[in-house]
Amino acid sequence: MVNSQRGKPTYTPPPAKxxxxxxxxxxxxDGIGPELLNHxxxxxxxxxxPVDFEVVHVNSSxxxxxxxxxxxxxxxxxxxxxxxNIETNHTMPPNxxxxxxxxxxxxDLFANMMHCQSxxxxxxxxxxxxxxxxxENTEGEYSSLEHESVPGVVESLKIITRNNSLRIADYAFKLxxxxxxxxVTAVHKANIMKLADGLFLQCCKEVASGYPDIEFDxxxxxxxxxxxxxxxxxxxxxxxxxxxxxxxxxxxxGLVGGPGLVPGANYxxxxxxxxxxxxxxxxxxxxRNIANPTAMLLASCLMLDHLKLHDYANMIRGAxxxxxxxxRLHTADIGGQGTTSEVVQSIMRIIQISITPPLxx
Amino acid sequence: MMAAxxxxxxxxxxxxxxxxxxxxxxxxxxxxxxxxxxxxxPPARADSTFKVTMVPGDxxxxxxxxxxxxxxxxxxxxVEFEEFHLSEVQNMASEEKLxxxxxxxxxxxxxxxxxxxxxxxxxxxxxSYExxxxxxxDLFANVVHVNSLxxxxxRHNNLDLxxxxEQTEGEYSSLEHESVSGVVECLKIITRDKSRRIAKFAFDYATxxxxxxVTAVHKANIMKLGDGLFLQSCAEVAxxxxxxxxxxxxxxxxxxxxxxxxxxxxxxxxxxxxxxxxxxxxxGLVGGAGVVPGESFxxxxxxxxxxxxxxxxxxxxRNIANPTAMLLSASNMLRHLNLEYHSNMVSEAVxxxxxxxxxxxxxxxxxxxxxxxxxxxxxxxRHRTV
Numbered sequence: 001m002v003n004s005q006r007g008k009p010t011y012t013p014p015p016a017k018x019x020x021x022x023x024x025x026x027x028x029x030d031g032i033g034p035e036l037l038n039h040x041x042x043x044x045x046x047x048x049x050p051v052d053f054e055v056v057h058v059n060s061s062x063x064x065x066x067x068x069x070x071x072x073x074x075x076x077x078x079x080x081x082x083x084x085n086i087e088t089n090h091t092m093p094p095n096x097x098x099x100x101x102x103x104x105x106x107x108d109l110f111a112n113m114m115h116c117q118s119x120x121x122x123x124x125x126x127x128x129x130x131x132x133x134x135x136e137n138t139e140g141e142y143s144s145l146e147h148e149s150v151p152g153v154v155e156s157l158k159i160i161t162r163n164n165s166l167r168i169a170d171y172a173f174k175l176x177x178x179x180x181x182x183x184v185t186a187v188h189k190a191n192i193m194k195l196a197d198g199l200f201l202q203c204c205k206e207v208a209s210g211y212p213d214i215e216f217d218x219x220x221x222x223x224x225x226x227x228x229x230x231x232x233x234x235x236x237x238x239x240x241x242x243x244x245x246x247x248x249x250x251x252x253x254g255l256v257g258g259p260g261l262v263p264g265a266n267y268x269x270x271x272x273x274x275x276x277x278x279x280x281x282x283x284x285x286x287x288r289n290i291a292n293p294t295a296m297l298l299a300s301c302l303m304l305d306h307l308k309l310h311d312y313a314n315m316i317r318g319a320x321x322x323x324x325x326x327x328r329l330h331t332a333d334i335g336g337q338g339t340t341s342e343v344v345q346s347i348m349r350i351i352q353i354s355i356t357p358p359l360x361x
Numbered sequence: 362m363m364a365a366x367x368x369x370x371x372x373x374x375x376x377x378x379x380x381x382x383x384x385x386x387x388x389x390x391x392x393x394x395x396x397x398x399x400x401x402x403p404p405a406r407a408d409s410t411f412k413v414t415m416v417p418g419d420x421x422x423x424x425x426x427x428x429x430x431x432x433x434x435x436x437x438x439x440v441e442f443e444e445f446h447l448s449e450v451q452n453m454a455s456e457e458k459l460x461x462x463x464x465x466x467x468x469x470x471x472x473x474x475x476x477x478x479x480x481x482x483x484x485x486x487x488x489s490y491e492x493x494x495x496x497x498x499d500l501f502a503n504v505v506h507v508n509s510l511x512x513x514x515x516r517h518n519n520l521d522l523x524x525x526x527e528q529t530e531g532e533y534s535s536l537e538h539e540s541v542s543g544v545v546e547c548l549k550i551i552t553r554d555k556s557r558r559i560a561k562f563a564f565d566y567a568t569x570x571x572x573x574x575v576t577a578v579h580k581a582n583i584m585k586l587g588d589g590l591f592l593q594s595c596a597e598v599a600x601x602x603x604x605x606x607x608x609x610x611x612x613x614x615x616x617x618x619x620x621x622x623x624x625x626x627x628x629x630x631x632x633x634x635x636x637x638x639x640x641x642x643x644x645g646l647v648g649g650a651g652v653v654p655g656e657s658f659x660x661x662x663x664x665x666x667x668x669x670x671x672x673x674x675x676x677x678x679r680n681i682a683n684p685t686a687m688l689l690s691a692s693n694m695l696r697h698l699n700l701e702y703h704s705n706m707v708s709e710a711v712x713x714x715x716x717x718x719x720x721x722x723x724x725x726x727x728x729x730x731x732x733x734x735x736x737x738x739x740x741x742x743r744h745r746t747v
Contacts, residue, residue, distance in 0.1 A: 011597065019658040019662065019697060020470050052569065054569070076601055
């Protein structure tokens with residue numbers, strides 16, 4: 001493809017930070033993405049966060065890849081992006097690749113990290129869940145390699161490579177060590193896919209031997225999902241290839257309260273893209289002011305942490321968690337009747353109160 | 362007294378929370394779609410003030426700074442200045458003073474300064490204080506936005522040009538030596554990293570402000586390796602910005618084109634010395650050194666000053682300097698500090714005075730003094746505190 005070849009830069013530019021202000025690419029996406037990202041922008045303006053957004057629109061219904069290449073170029077320039085989900089229409093012809101997938105593979109965002117934590121203000125069936133899920137983001141079942149060699153017989157290729165498996169395992173163990181976690185569980189189906197998942201498991205074991213302070217075990221994916229819904233507190237850090245990661249991360253998101261609460265981050269060697277963990281487009285609730293902004297706001301806090309603006313990140317995170325404690329403000333997906341704008345206004349109010357020093361008489 | 366004590370307390374408390382950056386949370390209207398509202402209404406409470414480093418410099422610098430302070434007082438701007446009188450020609454410069462300024466900058470991150478004049482004689486130090494300040498703060502990018510002032514017509518009207526100049530290396534590297542008596546070698550340094558950095562800054566600036574073209578100015582036909590490297594770095598960075606047109610022009614042709622047809626340029630990026638020349642040339646096109654503001658950026662710091670930097674020593678004490686450039690630069694500083702409302706108030710008042718044409722300083726063809734001009738600006742501001 002001529003376009004994508006032309007865009008390949010010859011070097012990685014320094015971060016776009018001038019006069020103390022960062023520039024971050026913003027991809028609104030479809031469905032609830034644009035309205036939630038508008039709220040993020042408002043909140044940043046209100047809190048005077050030194051981040052400027054470069055907005056890049058991607059039209060999901062156009063067949064040309066110009067839009068997504070433009071977005072990828074913007075992320076290469078700025079190094080960091082915040083995005084909504086770009087819808088992938090199943091009715092389009094098979095050569096129309098998923099835009100989100102294109103973005104992840106072009107920028108080599110090999111690790112998807114999702115931290116599922118029970119929030120104190122949200123009622124769920126399971127309490128005290130604290131799981132970090134690390135999912136390989138570029139290969140596995142999402143390699144988009146399928147063909148129909150004989151009519152009526154389709155072969156879909158799942159690719160597992162040694163390099164990528166070692167890379168993701170290394171990332172997982174490093175993260176576990178950084179965050180002081182005790183155990184890493186690899187999720188697989190190596191009893192059936194002996195070579196593919198077997199290679200993945202072997203790579204994980206190799207990397208685990210270099211981290212003797214962290215316990216390593218493995219679990220088959222069917223058993224994992226059953227354990228997750230019965231006793232999720234047993235899991236600490238979970239590491240898995242692409243499709244199992246998709247399934248397990250959605251299960252965990254459901255356990256802690258739904259897709260509206262959990263942020264996700266995609267890390268590559270040079271780039272980082274932040275979005276909601278379960279990557280839902282939410283077309284049915286778009287523009288009705290009922291979507292839960294928590295996931296996107298927490299994702300923006302992750303982005304601030306990545307840009308080393310920890311003070312702002314903690315301030316906004318604190319305000320979000322305080323707002324979550326008020327049942328009155330819960331949106332429809334966690335069982336309340338509040339609207340998106342009420343939640344955002346309450347967060348802004350809390351930030352204003354927390355930052356204004358008390359009057360001394 | 363009580364108010365002052367309260368204010369001091371509030372400032373320290375706010376600072377205690379986390380450094381100078383968090384102070385700006387004075388008040389914003391709580392509406393969710395308030396992108397228009399923010400600059401319309403004045404902030405309800407301005408308890409938190411911003412601290413800004415001020416270095417008045419030499420020549421008319423102190424007078425211009427007084428003008429800025431008066432205008433800020435009238436506009437009730439929540440900015441507190443920390444003044445440092447650093448000056449090489451008045452023998453008020455020393456390493457300790459420089460360190461003081463630097464530590465103040467590290468705290469406040471924003472500064473407004475006048476020109477610190479460099480004496481012509483060689484007193485044993487090749488790098489001037491201004492150069493050293495720039496290097497220590499790594500203020501690599503100088504942006505001069507050349508805008509025609511409405512109401513003041515020059516030979517070229519409606520000009521809108523941005524000049525971006527690499528400020529830390531090039532011909533200003535302060536590396537000279539006389540290996541053989543009577544033969545002096547002056548080194549011009551061009552590095553790949555810094556050229557890429559300034560090119561990326563230029564393209565990022567163009568993207569942010571919606572500009573369509575970036576032109577690199579060079580003399581690579583003569584300095585094949587030096588300016589050639591600069592051009593190569595610009596071309597590499599240009600690949601990342603397919604939506605922005607990238608062109609090159611040699612400095613001599615550029616100067617000629619600027620005086621004949623300046624409208625063909627949009628954003629110009631260039632190494633140090635050419636930048637110095639083109640800055641002043643472009644300032645002359647719209648009205649001189651008294652009307653063009655400029656700013657310098659590093660990754661962390663922002664310093665606001667005039668575009669064409671001259672101490673204008675002949676005008677000291679005569680109250681004839683034009684404060685427009687410094688006031689517009691101060692308005693840019695307020696915008697950088699997120700005080701949009703105050704920024705617009707100051708810049709609109711200045712532009713209104715110039716448009717009305719009744720009060721003009723000598724360089725724009727009038728007879729008013731600096732004081733008259735400042736008073737006119739203060740009178741023209743929207744909300745005046747009596």
